[in-house]
Amino acid sequence: MADDAEVRVNEVLLAEPRGFCAGVDRAIEIVERALIRFGAPIYVRHEIVHNTYVVNDLKAKGAIFIEDLADVPPGATLVFSAHGVAKAVRIEAESRGFQVFDATCPLVSKVHVEVAKLAREGFEFIMIGHKGHPEVEGTMGQLSEGIYLVEQVEDVAAVRPRGQQLAVVTQTTLSVDDAAAILAEVKRVFPHVREPKQQDICYATQNRQDAVKLMAPQVDIVIVVGSPTSSNSNRLRELAERLGTPAYMVDAADDLQPTWFEGRPTVGLTAGASAPDILVQQVITRLRELGSVSVRRLAGVEETIHFPLPKGLGDRSMSAFSASRS
Numbered sequence: 001m002a003d004d005a006e007v008r009v010n011e012v013l014l015a016e017p018r019g020f021c022a023g024v025d026r027a028i029e030i031v032e033r034a035l036i037r038f039g040a041p042i043y044v045r046h047e048i049v050h051n052t053y054v055v056n057d058l059k060a061k062g063a064i065f066i067e068d069l070a071d072v073p074p075g076a077t078l079v080f081s082a083h084g085v086a087k088a089v090r091i092e093a094e095s096r097g098f099q100v101f102d103a104t105c106p107l108v109s110k111v112h113v114e115v116a117k118l119a120r121e122g123f124e125f126i127m128i129g130h131k132g133h134p135e136v137e138g139t140m141g142q143l144s145e146g147i148y149l150v151e152q153v154e155d156v157a158a159v160r161p162r163g164q165q166l167a168v169v170t171q172t173t174l175s176v177d178d179a180a181a182i183l184a185e186v187k188r189v190f191p192h193v194r195e196p197k198q199q200d201i202c203y204a205t206q207n208r209q210d211a212v213k214l215m216a217p218q219v220d221i222v223i224v225v226g227s228p229t230s231s232n233s234n235r236l237r238e239l240a241e242r243l244g245t246p247a248y249m250v251d252a253a254d255d256l257q258p259t260w261f262e263g264r265p266t267v268g269l270t271a272g273a274s275a276p277d278i279l280v281q282q283v284i285t286r287l288r289e290l291g292s293v294s295v296r297r298l299a300g301v302e303e304t305i306h307f308p309l310p311k312g313l314g315d316r317s318m319s320a321f322s323a324s325r326s
Contacts, residue, residue: 009261009292012284013219015211015270016300021204023105024049024274026307027082028058030103033313034077035062038099043072045089046081046134048103049274050230052251069093077101083134084108086141106307107202108135111169114196115142123194124161126150128182129171133231136171156185167194172202173232173273175239176209204273205232207301209239212270215298216240220264222247223256225279226272233272240268253282261290 027048034042040062047055047065055065069092072078077099080089084104093100104112115125124146129136131151140147148159168186170179179201186193216222222240226233226249233249240247245268248260261267267287271280284295308314 008265009267009287009290010265011294011296012267012269012287012292013215014280014295014297015208015215015268016298017204017207017211017303018269019225019271019273019275019277019280021202021273022303022305022307023082023107023202023204026309027103027105028054030101030309030313031058031063031079032061033309034079034101037313038077042077042079043098044079044081045069045085046083047229048079048081050227050233051272051274051276052227053276053279054274069096069098072096072098075099079103081134082108084112084138085134086138087143088141089138101310101313103310104138105172105202107172107200108138111139111172111200112142115139115147115169118167118194119143119146121165122163123165123167124148124163126156126159126166126168126186126190126193127170128168128174128179128186130174130231133171135173135231139169139171150182150186153182153185156182156189159189161190164192165194166190166192167196169196170200171231172200173205173235174201175235176201176206177239177242178235203305204303205235207303208232208236208270208273211298211300212236212239212268213243214300215268215270216243216245216247218298219245219266219268221245221260221266222268222270223283224249224270224272225251225275225283227251227274230272230274233275236270236272250283252279253286256283256286256290258290267292 041064044065080102082103082105127149222245224237237247237249
């Protein structure tokens with residue numbers, strides 16, 4: 001096994017954009033502002049975003065992460081995660097009398113609204129996504145029936161809608177290419193299916209995947225900063241590998257293995273939409289220890305989207321919040 005002295009990283013190329021998207025930034029800010037306004041503990045249903053560092057940081061500040069609303073005491077403040085929740089969860093939270101702040105990404109909420117609207121018009125749905133992912137559970141949970149999950153092209157043939165009106169929705173963090181292939185099969189099998197008004201895959205997922213497509217051919221290896229539970233981070237690693245570039249995903253700089261870089265002097269570095277920039281900087285520091293003499297940012301899309309906070313967390317009484325985040 002090679003040690004650090006035998007590995008030579010010459011250059012690091014940084015993908016643009018990478019890291020936090022507007023939905024993730026908003027979700028974390030909601031929890032932090034709630035902690036300041038109402039004090040600890042603040043209860044959060046599911047991990048606010050899928051990143052170990054972020055979750056542990058919020059735990060240290062007083063957030064308690066739960067899956068079952070029965071674990072939340074009466075009168076507590078509850079935050080729904082960025083992934084969204086099923087309709088039944090909202091009803092239960094209301095019946096239990098919690099003060100609820102919804103950190104669901106507005107782009108996920110848009111899908112929920114579309115599902116509810118079309119369901120009232122008599123539509124059934126095919127949902128393209130990964131079974132067990134909280135966003136998929138939340139979206140499918142907007143209806144009690146008439147929504148069918150497909151994870152791969154082969155699943156489409158098993159869909160048996162009851163009526164003639166059928167629409168497609170997708171998990172927002174999918175591989176753009178994989179979703180397109182499944183959608184093409186859906187349209188082949190169900191020629192009259194209604195496609196989304198706009199692609200459900202979010203702008204941030206699209207932009208980060210496009211950045212990897214640009215970066216991967218220019219490097220010898222791609223490192224993706226992201227937690228194992230992060231769908232969009234996993235898709236970035238898979239995309240780089242599909243393009244023929246070895247790729248690894250790391251939760252932290254300590255996960256880097258020097259042997260990965262043997263004979264691979266040019267490193268591409270990106271981060272999933274739930275990974276904070278501090279982790280990227282720590283990875284860069286570790287790569288410098290392996291010999292990196294140059295860090296170069298690639299040209300990319302500048303993201304300027306910002307989502308408003310829920311009522312009660314974004315007013316002037318939260319002026320102390322800025323100081324707490326710095």
